[in-house]
Amino acid sequence: KIPVIIDCDPGIDDVMALLLAFAREELDIRLITTEPGNQTQEKTIYNARAFTSFMKQNIEIARGLDTPFFHQLEVAAEVHGESGLGDMVLPAPTLPESSRSAIDAMKDVLQSSEEPIVLIATGPLTNIGALFLAHPEVKKKIRYISYMGGAAVGGNTTPTTEFNVFVDPHAADIVFRSGVPIVMSGLDLTHKSFVTLEEIAEVEALETEFARQISSLMKFYIHHTKQTPFHEENYETNIRLHDLCAVSYVVTPELFKGDEYHVEIEIEGRLTRGTTVVDYMERTGLPKNVKVLHTVDREAFRKQFFQAIEKMNRL
Numbered sequence: 001k002i003p004v005i006i007d008c009d010p011g012i013d014d015v016m017a018l019l020l021a022f023a024r025e026e027l028d029i030r031l032i033t034t035e036p037g038n039q040t041q042e043k044t045i046y047n048a049r050a051f052t053s054f055m056k057q058n059i060e061i062a063r064g065l066d067t068p069f070f071h072q073l074e075v076a077a078e079v080h081g082e083s084g085l086g087d088m089v090l091p092a093p094t095l096p097e098s099s100r101s102a103i104d105a106m107k108d109v110l111q112s113s114e115e116p117i118v119l120i121a122t123g124p125l126t127n128i129g130a131l132f133l134a135h136p137e138v139k140k141k142i143r144y145i146s147y148m149g150g151a152a153v154g155g156n157t158t159p160t161t162e163f164n165v166f167v168d169p170h171a172a173d174i175v176f177r178s179g180v181p182i183v184m185s186g187l188d189l190t191h192k193s194f195v196t197l198e199e200i201a202e203v204e205a206l207e208t209e210f211a212r213q214i215s216s217l218m219k220f221y222i223h224h225t226k227q228t229p230f231h232e233e234n235y236e237t238n239i240r241l242h243d244l245c246a247v248s249y250v251v252t253p254e255l256f257k258g259d260e261y262h263v264e265i266e267i268e269g270r271l272t273r274g275t276t277v278v279d280y281m282e283r284t285g286l287p288k289n290v291k292v293l294h295t296v297d298r299e300a301f302r303k304q305f306f307q308a309i310e311k312m313n314r315l
């Protein structure tokens with residue numbers, strides 16, 4: 001099995017990513033950590049505990065930092081709703097919050113692991129940035145970071161910046177300069193990793209409470225996300241499953257194509273705060289630190305997700 005830690009800010013697509021991770025036997029999820037992003041830390045950890053309990057998983061869930069390094073937190077309530085999970089109503093969590101902080105738990109899990117661990121990160125990189133500052137020695141225990149964030153071309157928060165990096169560019173800068181290999185599922189890829197409203201009808205047809213909750217969550221997401229023709233056709237009916245890509249890549253890398261580049265984070269910038277600057281033409285001569293994904297076998301990706309829903313529906 002592939003040992004992983006999932007660092008997230010649930011978040012509608014974050015819980016979809018958790019759902020896929022729970023369903024895949026290849027993964028050994030050692031820890032879930034939460035951070036502020038789509039909503040506050042208080043809400044993201046609550047959502048992670050509630051969803052993980054709902055999915056009948058027994059996994060340690062640890063609380064990360066409360067705010068980005070320097071910037072004030074700007075949550076995405078207009079996309080993910082006031083609770084962070086749209087209009088989904090989950091039973092109260094049975095899983096407790098870990099007594100360890102996210103940083104301590106990540107450090108301990110990494111240090112005590114015999115094999116290197118894959119970090120799956122689907123939020124701003126605040127916790128991982130803090131981990132690298134506090135305990136740089138754990139970097140050698142990380143196989144790579146499968147990261148949903150950034151965009152080589154076109155942002156969803158500013159004209160050039162993707163939301164996760166926008167929230168905490170300083171943390172992202174530390175992570176991108178850390179020397180740990182990064183696989184970046186940025187918007188270039190994730191806007192192609194969608195399911196359509198028509199396809200969602202297949203999930204609804206399962207006619208269970210679980211299927212209803214998941215479909216309505218996805219519909220909430222599409223209705224609250226800005227859609228543009230820039231990345232795909234029929235964009236008005238496409239539900240982009242950004243965070244799912246970061247999990248899917250770890251289990252089935254063959255579904256994705258990408259290339260290695262030197263990538264740096266613009267931490268300030270008059271217009272470009274949080275931009276992932278990709279050195280396509282090798283202008284800097286600096287080492288290639290990131291595999292930037294750009295293409296997905298969408299049909300296989302969709303099937304993988306729907307199979308995961310069906311499996312969890314039966315539990």
Ligand code: BDR
Nearest residue numbers: 011013014122163164242
């Ligand atoms: C990313 O931003 C968040 O709103 C989503 O959960 C995803 O991680 C997409 O830009």
Ligand code: CA
Nearest residue numbers: 011014122123
């Ligand atoms: Ca997220």
